[in-house]
Amino acid sequence: LQIEKRVQKAQRGDKEALLQLVLDKKDEYYRLAFSYLRHEEDAMDALEDMIVILYEKIDRLKKPASFYSWSKTILVNECNTLLRKRKKVTVMKIDEQPSPSNEGESAIHKLDVRRHLDHLSADQREAIQLRYWLDYDYETIAQLTNVPLGTVKSRIANGLKKLKQHFGGEYV
Amino acid sequence: MSEIEKHLSEEGEEIRTLKAPDALENRLRMRLKSTPPKRNKTWKKWSVIAASLLFAFFFTYQFETIAFYGKEIFGYDAVLTDSLRELNEQGRGQVIEKSAGRADVRRKPADCHVHDSSSTWWKRR
Numbered sequence: 563l564q565i566e567k568r569v570q571k572a573q574r575g576d577k578e579a580l581l582q583l584v585l586d587k588k589d590e591y592y593r594l595a596f597s598y599l600r601h602e603e604d605a606m607d608a609l610e611d612m613i614v615i616l617y618e619k620i621d622r623l624k625k626p627a628s629f630y631s632w633s634k635t636i637l638v639n640e641c642n643t644l645l646r647k648r649k650k651v652t653v654m655k656i657d658e659q660p661s662p663s664n665e666g667e668s669a670i671h672k673l674d675v676r677r678h679l680d681h682l683s684a685d686q687r688e689a690i691q692l693r694y695w696l697d698y699d700y701e702t703i704a705q706l707t708n709v710p711l712g713t714v715k716s717r718i719a720n721g722l723k724k725l726k727q728h729f730g731g732e733y734v
Numbered sequence: 735m736s737e738i739e740k741h742l743s744e745e746g747e748e749i750r751t752l753k754a755p756d757a758l759e760n761r762l763r764m765r766l767k768s769t770p771p772k773r774n775k776t777w778k779k780w781s782v783i784a785a786s787l788l789f790a791f792f793f794t795y796q797f798e799t800i801a802f803y804g805k806e807i808f809g810y811d812a813v814l815t816d817s818l819r820e821l822n823e824q825g826r827g828q829v830i831e832k833s834a835g836r837a838d839v840r841r842k843p844a845d846c847h848v849h850d851s852s853s854t855w856w857k858r859r
Contacts, residue, residue: 575771575772577766577767580766581762581763581766584762585759585762588754588758588759589752589753589754591754592752592753592754592755592758593749593750593752596749596752597746597749602755606755606757606758606761609758609761609762610761610762610765613762613765613766614765614766614769617766617769617772618769618772621772675738675741675742675745676745690742691746694739694742694743694745694746695742695743695745695746695749695750696746696749696750697743697746697750722736722738722739725738726736726738729738
């Protein structure tokens with residue numbers, strides 16, 4: 563109920579109400595963006611872009627209760643746009659750059675999993691990351707990535723199969 | 735859960751416990767502040783319509799179209815035909831009331847004959 567009131571306020575152009583809505587779940591947003599971009603600055607950029615789009619389009623939101631799933635879909639789209647831009651700009655592998663958040667990571671097999679993830683198609687990687695990294699259920703993933711439930715399931719299944727092949731039986 | 739799924743999930747642990755940086759709130763606030771306030775959409779729509787109409791009137795050549803349809807709409811011809819009778823009554827036409835034609839063609843009766851500098855009308859009964 564609180565959410566709906568705030569959304570209605572934001573729809574009337576109240577910037578502070580919109581900001582509070584986002585800040586209430588800032589960790590969730592941040593994790594989502596980070597799982598895509600794996601970079602602190604980029605994740606914050608994506609969030610900034612998202613809040614501008616939210617502000618411009620919130621009056622088109624019909625159901626105030628679905629604010630969070632709607633805004634997360636927008637965030638996912640923004641992340642994908644940033645990833646596409648990044649692909650054009652740099653040929654370096656982001657994974658191998660030491661970023662501050664990776665410092666604590668010592669186990670080699672973790673790096674392995676990450677590197678193997680890059681062998682998957684973008685769609686499969688996206689679905690697997692949302693499922694296993696962020697613990698989202700199939701339905702949420704379907705909503706966020708704008709595809710049918712069956713597609714999500716098959717993307718995850720195929721992605722896992724491919725990963726197993728790349729590991730070559732090491733972890734199967 | 736297979737081994738691989740466990741690994742994936744373990745790796746996600748790092749992200750699942752992630753906290754948004756403190757700078758985020760400030761950045762979002764500043765960005766939102768710098769976005770221009772939304773304009774009234776209906777106002778925008780009507781101004782676009784008005785501007786395009788003005789554009790159409792001033793920058794396209796369509797006086798002939800207006801002349802043609804103006805005649806159609808305002809019934810120029812009907813007005814003219816009606817006024818023939820008036821002209822006749824004013825004595826500016828010439829009453830004939832005779833019919834002419836060859837013997838093998840159907841005869842055409844004529845009421846009156848009005849005349850101006852450019853053309854001649856025959857008004858039929």
